[in-house]
Amino acid sequence: MASSxxxxxxxxxxxxxxxxxxxxxxxxERRRAAVSRGAGTLAxxxxxxxxxxxxxxxxxxxxxxxxxxxxxxxxxHAHPEVAAAAAAQASKLTHxxxxxxPYDNYVKVxxxxxxxxxxxxxxxxxxxxxxxxAVENAVKIARKYTGRRVIATLDHAFxxxxxxxxAMTYRPWPERAGMGPMPGxxxxxxxxxxxxxxxxxxxxEAAERTIDYIVTHIGATELAALFVEPIQGxxxxxxxxxxxxxxxxxxxxxxxxxFVADEIQAGIARTGAWYSIEHHGVVPxxxxxxKGIAGGFPLAAVTGxxxxxxxxxxxxxxxxxxGNPVSTAAALAVFDIIERDGLIAEAQRVxxxxxxxxxxWPSRFPIVGEVRGKGxxxxxxxVLPGTKKPHPEALKAIIQHAASQGVxxxxxxxxxxxxxxxxxxxxxxxxxxxxxxxIEQKLAELSAA
Ligand SMILES: *Cc1c(COP(=O)(O)O)cnc(C)c1O
Numbered sequence: 001m002a003s004s005x006x007x008x009x010x011x012x013x014x015x016x017x018x019x020x021x022x023x024x025x026x027x028x029e030r031r032r033a034a035v036s037r038g039a040g041t042l043a044x045x046x047x048x049x050x051x052x053x054x055x056x057x058x059x060x061x062x063x064x065x066x067x068x069x070x071x072x073x074x075x076x077h078a079h080p081e082v083a084a085a086a087a088a089q090a091s092k093l094t095h096x097x098x099x100x101x102p103y104d105n106y107v108k109v110x111x112x113x114x115x116x117x118x119x120x121x122x123x124x125x126x127x128x129x130x131x132x133x134a135v136e137n138a139v140k141i142a143r144k145y146t147g148r149r150v151i152a153t154l155d156h157a158f159x160x161x162x163x164x165x166x167a168m169t170y171r172p173w174p175e176r177a178g179m180g181p182m183p184g185x186x187x188x189x190x191x192x193x194x195x196x197x198x199x200x201x202x203x204x205e206a207a208e209r210t211i212d213y214i215v216t217h218i219g220a221t222e223l224a225a226l227f228v229e230p231i232q233g234x235x236x237x238x239x240x241x242x243x244x245x246x247x248x249x250x251x252x253x254x255x256x257x258x259f260v261a262d263e264i265q266a267g268i269a270r271t272g273a274w275y276s277i278e279h280h281g282v283v284p285x286x287x288x289x290x291k292g293i294a295g296g297f298p299l300a301a302v303t304g305x306x307x308x309x310x311x312x313x314x315x316x317x318x319x320x321x322x323g324n325p326v327s328t329a330a331a332l333a334v335f336d337i338i339e340r341d342g343l344i345a346e347a348q349r350v351x352x353x354x355x356x357x358x359x360x361w362p363s364r365f366p367i368v369g370e371v372r373g374k375g376x377x378x379x380x381x382x383v384l385p386g387t388k389k390p391h392p393e394a395l396k397a398i399i400q401h402a403a404s405q406g407v408x409x410x411x412x413x414x415x416x417x418x419x420x421x422x423x424x425x426x427x428x429x430x431x432x433x434x435x436x437x438x439i440e441q442k443l444a445e446l447s448a449a
Contacts (some may be wrong), residue, residue, distance in 0.1 A: 009051035011428055013406045014062040020045045021059030042410065043403035050077030053427035063406045064435045070410065071233065071265045071422040074292035075337050082295035082333045089329035099318045105328035112335050113303040116274040119283040124309035125301050127323030131264040131290035132160025134300035137317050138286050139164060141302065142225035142258040145311035150218050152226045154191040156235030156414050159227060159262060168227065170235065171414045189213045192240035195370045195381055196388065203243030211251050225258040230277040233265030236413030237379025237420055239372055245280040258308060260286045264300070268292035269338050269425060272348040272375035279374060295334045299327035346425040347375035353429045354378050357436050365443040367394050379412060380419040385447065390415030394446050401442040407435045
């Protein structure tokens with residue numbers, strides 16, 4: 001089970017100081033004097049090293065990481081083979097700029113992306129530095145290809161923090177507020193959100209609601225692209241009902257609209273498939289990848305139908321560091337590790353472990369409205385007892401309690417009320433059990449209150 005490489009840190013939680021410990025607190029003082037407040041942190045625990053699903057802080061505490069730096073270290077922290085591949089590349093060639101003089105790693109990553117992304121047709125890729133940059137490029141490509149301007153996103157979407165992508169991100173606070181003007185021609189349209197939709201609404205019915213909104217607010221022939229997260233991440237691990245994306249993608253095809261799956265968070269083996277859109281049985285025109293693609297090195301991509309990807313004139317997309325030799329070397333190692341160690345199956349194992357361990361939370365704790373997820377991507381929707389009203393205070397209290405006990409968990413949701421787990425797919429059942437026990441202490445206390 002898990003990685004055949006073993007772990008350099010025992011896979012167990014161990015606290016040797018209070019959290020944050022003295023060295024973390026000292027660093028935090030220095031940070032306050034030097035780092036922008038805008039880069040907020042979830043837990044002020046400063047990390048030193050990590051292995052597998054465990055992070056070790058500067059005070060020597062071993063912490064269970066159910067966040068992976070928002071779903072990045074899917075294969076485990078500081079994987080030795082990724083480190084070796086990056087180090088070897090760093091001492092060979094660190095930069096040429098692919099669009100000045102190219103190199104093989106970039107081509108190899110593009111070949112691999114063509115292989116693992118859904119769809120049996122010719123696919124081309126562009127490599128960039130970050131998720132938001134991938135989304136921006138997908139917008140440019142879709143506009144150039146269609147000759148249209150308008151972009152639609154789904155309610156509760158998260159697509160990034162750059163000027164264009166913050167306008168494609170649903171909630172105003174904290175991602176957008178006060179930082180306008182927003183770029184135009186971007187519309188948010190209703191999603192399928194089974195927990196919050198009318199009882200019994202099917203995926204097809206939710207899709208008709210989305211389509212009606214597009215037709216009446218935008219006009220189908222005005223729309224260049226529809227961006228969807230097949231499983232929303234920051235939006236609260238929202239998984240649209242079966243049939244929803246199938247109907248939407250048909251509508252896009254019928255109307256010449258580019259269907260873009262933003263797989264930056266849910267892609268690259270995290271949900272028990274290479275890409276989470278596979279669970280919906282849909283083949284998108286374009287796919288964005290980032291977060292988990294290079295084991296922690298910055299790399300992102302847009303991959304899709306060759307005729308769409310080639311619509312842009314040479315020089316129209318790209319950037320200095322995009323597809324950097326070291327990041328692409330790391331990505332090639334990640335692809336190898338996922339295949340050799342069967343990490344897609346490991347993500348499915350993590351899903352079974354979560355379902356078994358926390359699946360009964362809604363019946364045990366009145367503040368838990370729903371537990372949902374795929375693979376190593378789970379959300380726990382917190383509500384005021386007896387209602388579906390969001391319970392953001394509970395989320396805050398749970399995250400703080402967990403961090404103080406050495407368990408890192410993430411927030412999410414438009415109302416800040418969905419606890420989010422994005423652990424490494426190599427996490428053991430024992431660590432899931434330990435982390436769940438810590439969270440249950442607070443769930444019980446809050447449910448009793
Ligand atoms: C994180 C994320 C982005 C933005 O990626 P960055 O690398 O932070 O710019 C875009 N889309 C989704 C779905 C994400 O989860």
